[in-house]
Every structure is written in C-alpha cells, then in structure tokens.
Amino acid sequence: MEERDSDNIKKLLLEYITGAIDKKGLEILTHWRQEAKSHEELFQRLISEDFLPKNREECILSPQDTEKEWQQICRRTFRKKTIRWQRILRYAAVFLLPLCLCLFLLKQKQDIPELPPLAQAIQELKTTAPILTLSDGSCIPLEHKATEEIRSSHSSILRTGDTLRYTAVKSADTTIHYNTLTIPKGNDYHLMLSDGTIVYLNTSSSLKYPVRFNGAVREVELVGEGYFNVKHDPEHPFIVKANGIAVKVLGTSFNVRAYQEEKIISTTLVEGAVYVKNRQSEVILTPSQQAVCTPEGRDIDVQTVNTDYYVGWITGRFIFNNTRLDDILTRLQQWYNFEVFYEKEQLKDLPFSLNIDKQKDFSKILNALERTERIRFSIKGNTVVVKNY
Numbered sequence: 024m025e026e027r028d029s030d031n032i033k034k035l036l037l038e039y040i041t042g043a044i045d046k047k048g049l050e051i052l053t054h055w056r057q058e059a060k061s062h063e064e065l066f067q068r069l070i071s072e073d074f075l076p077k078n079r080e081e082c083i084l085s086p087q088d089t090e091k092e093w094q095q096i097c098r099r100t101f102r103k104k105t106i107r108w109q110r111i112l113r114y115a116a117v118f119l120l121p122l123c124l125c126l127f128l129l130k131q132k133q134d135i136p137e138l139p140p141l142a143q144a145i146q147e148l149k150t151t152a153p154i155l156t157l158s159d160g161s162c163i164p165l166e167h168k169a170t171e172e173i174r175s176s177h178s179s180i181l182r183t184g185d186t187l188r189y190t191a192v193k194s195a196d197t198t199i200h201y202n203t204l205t206i207p208k209g210n211d212y213h214l215m216l217s218d219g220t221i222v223y224l225n226t227s228s229s230l231k232y233p234v235r236f237n238g239a240v241r242e243v244e245l246v247g248e249g250y251f252n253v254k255h256d257p258e259h260p261f262i263v264k265a266n267g268i269a270v271k272v273l274g275t276s277f278n279v280r281a282y283q284e285e286k287i288i289s290t291t292l293v294e295g296a297v298y299v300k301n302r303q304s305e306v307i308l309t310p311s312q313q314a315v316c317t318p319e320g321r322d323i324d325v326q327t328v329n330t331d332y333y334v335g336w337i338t339g340r341f342i343f344n345n346t347r348l349d350d351i352l353t354r355l356q357q358w359y360n361f362e363v364f365y366e367k368e369q370l371k372d373l374p375f376s377l378n379i380d381k382q383k384d385f386s387k388i389l390n391a392l393e394r395t396e397r398i399r400f401s402i403k404g405n406t407v408v409v410k411n412y
Contacts, residue, residue, distance in 0.1 A: 158200035178234035187214040191235040205229040219254035223337045226357045248280040267318035271298040290314045291333040345374040362406045
C-alpha cells in the first residue's frame with residue numbers, strides 16, 4: 024500500500040471511530056474493507072469494544088506498548104495463519120500507532136462522562152427461564168444450569184448447563200413425537216438433535232422438532248432466530264420451516280432469522296449449500312450468500328455478505344455493521360428491559376458499527392455508542408432518551 028493511500032485510510036478510520044466520516048469517505052472505507060479479508064479483520068478488531076480504550080488518554084502508547092498490543096491483536100485475530108504475519112505487522116506500523124497518535128490529539132476535547140451503572144433501572148431480561156415442552160404437553164422450566172437427565176417414553180435428554188442433547192430410544196412406535204424449546208427474552212440456548220444436528224437458539228425464539236427423526240426428511244419449525252450445523256445425511260434432507268419459507272439442506276451451517284414482528288426473513292449460509300423456497304420462488308445459496316424475503320413477497324433477493332455480522336451472536340457478541348440506531352436498540356431490547364424515546368425522529372436512521380460482548384453492562388454499550396460523538400443518552404426510569412450530541 025502506498026504511503027499516500029495508507030494516510031487516507033488512517034484518516035478515514037479515525038473519522039469513522041469519531042463519527043465524523045462523510046458519505047464519500049464511508050464508500051472509500053467500505054471498498055477498502057472489501058478488498059481483502061485481512062482488511063475487514065483489522066477493521067473489526069479496531070472498532071471492537073475489547074480493543075478500544077475506555078477513554079482517549081489510554082490510547083497514548085509507547086512504541087513498545089504499541090508493538091505488544093498489536094502482537095496480541097494478531098494472535099487473537101489471525102492465529103494459525105502464519106503466512107500473513109509479515110503483511111500484518113506492516114499494518115501495525117501503517118495503522119495502529121498513527122491511529123493512537125491521532126486519538127491523542129483529540130484528548131483536548133471534553134471527555135464524555137461514563138453513564139452510571141444501570142443495575143436498577145436497566146436490567147437484563149432474564150426474568151423467566153427457557154421452557155421445554157414435551158410431546159405429552161408437560162412443560163419443564165430450564166431454570167438453572169444444572170446437569171440432569173430428562174427421560175420420556177420416546178427419548179432420553181441430557182441437560183448440561185444451557186445445552187440439551189437428545190438420544191433416540193429404540194421403539195417399535197413409528198409415530199413422530201415433537202418437543203418444543205421456547206427461549207424467552209434475555210436468554211439463548213443450544214441443543215443437539217437426535218441425528219447429531221446442533222442448533223443455537225437466540226433470544227425470543229422457539230423450535231419445534233421430532234425427538235427422533237423417522238421418514239424421508241428431517242423437518243423442524245423455527246420462530247425467531249436459529250443457527251444450524253446440520254449433520255450430513257444425503258438420504259434424509261434437513262428442512263427448516265420458518266414464517267412461510269422452507270430451507271432445505273443435506274449437511275451444512277447456516278443462520279435463519281424469522282421474527283414475526285420484523286416481517287423480514289433472512290437465511291445466511293456459512294458452509295455448504297442450501298435451497299431457500301417461499302410460495303413463489305426458490306434460490307440456491309453458496310457460502311457467504313444471504314437470501315432475504317418477506318412472508319407475502321414473491322421474490323427472494325440474494326446478496327453476498329460478511330457472515331460474521333449475522334452469526335456473531337452465537338459467540339456471545341453484538342455485532343452491527345453500518346446499522347440504523349433504531350435497529351440496534353430494537354435488538355438490544357430483546358436482552359434488556361428498557362423503552363426508547365427519540366428527541367428527534369431522524370436520530371433513528373443514524374448508522375453505527377458495534378462489536379461488543381453481550382455480557383457487558385448495558386451502560387457500557389451506550390457509552391460505546393456515545394464515544395462516536397454523534398449521540399447522547401440519558402436514563403429516565405427504564406426509558407433510554409436519545410439526543411443529539
């Protein structure tokens with residue numbers, strides 16, 4: 024990369040982090056991120072809450088500290104990719120130290136005060152436990168991360184922490200018996216189906232599935248969001264039905280988001296291949312493609328995406344990329360107990376990128392957004408008030 028180009032990228036990275044980037048600059052930065060996977064990985068690490076300091080003074084690093092920090096970033100982001108080391112270390116000199124020096128220049132601005140801990144006003148929504156509904160209609164609250172065996176006449180279920188593992192019980196009965204796992208707000212859960220398929224269920228979701236798969240297909244019904252790592256079985260296709268669409272696979276990894284209140288259904292493919300079908304259309308996805316449609320719509324739109332943005336939730340992180348503020352806060356409402364009030368309607372459309380641990384205190388998430396110097400928050404009861412900066 025030529026020095027002139029690298030200087031421009033450094034400037035755009037700084038403007039992005041401080042919220043001062045304009046539309047043209049955002050287009051240039053987006054193009055740079057798409058040029059190479061290493062660019063995108065570097066960008067995500069730089070904007071991550073785990074990397075950005077809590078205040079600008081902490082960004083004053085000595086050359087030795089800078090090198091040490093960069094080595095840590097490289098080990099976390101590019102482990103086992105030794106071929107890239109020389110190129111990555113060049114990025115350290117090109118980006119990291121100049122970026123920190125630029126942030127040091129900004130310390131003359133008034134620091135944004137940290138919002139106080141909101142343990143009382145804004146709490147995580149873990150008010151009810153996930154519910155397992157058995158085929159006979161009985162409900163089992165999964166209240167504690169205990170280890171226990173749940174037995175019925177049709178299956179054996181091993182519960183370990185926040186994971187359910189099914190083992191089929193041999194039986195002459197060929198009737199298909201269903202269980203339903205329901206995940207309330209503020210929770211997520213994992214389960215392994217009897218065929219070895221692994222499913223991650225996100226908050227406010229439910230999955231209806233057979234305790235044992237019989238017949239020519241393996242079929243489940245999803246409401247909300249789920250990530251599927253399907254056990255390969257070419258003789259028994261796996262089908263996910265969700266809000267008017269069907270996703271058919273043989274063995275692959277993909278994410279389906281189909282919350283009824285959002286009225287948009289997206290299927291994001293990580294590995295393998297899937298068929299996505301609604302009432303009028305059918306498409307085949309290859310890795311890193313996403314299909315988007317509505318329950319009533321005819322067409323299915325297909326686009327190439329960075330899958331990390333759509334499956335990051337299974338690793339315990341909130342990841343947003345140029346996402347409307349209103350969409351970000353709506354997503355957070357699935358995890359925290361709060362309402363939102365905007366002083367100006369146009370604030371809803373401000374785009375932000377965020378990469379932060381879901382276990383962070385809610386105030387830390389708001390502080391991360393405030394440090395862009397584009398918006399301010401105040402808390403009144405359990406209402407988050409959004410203001411101009």
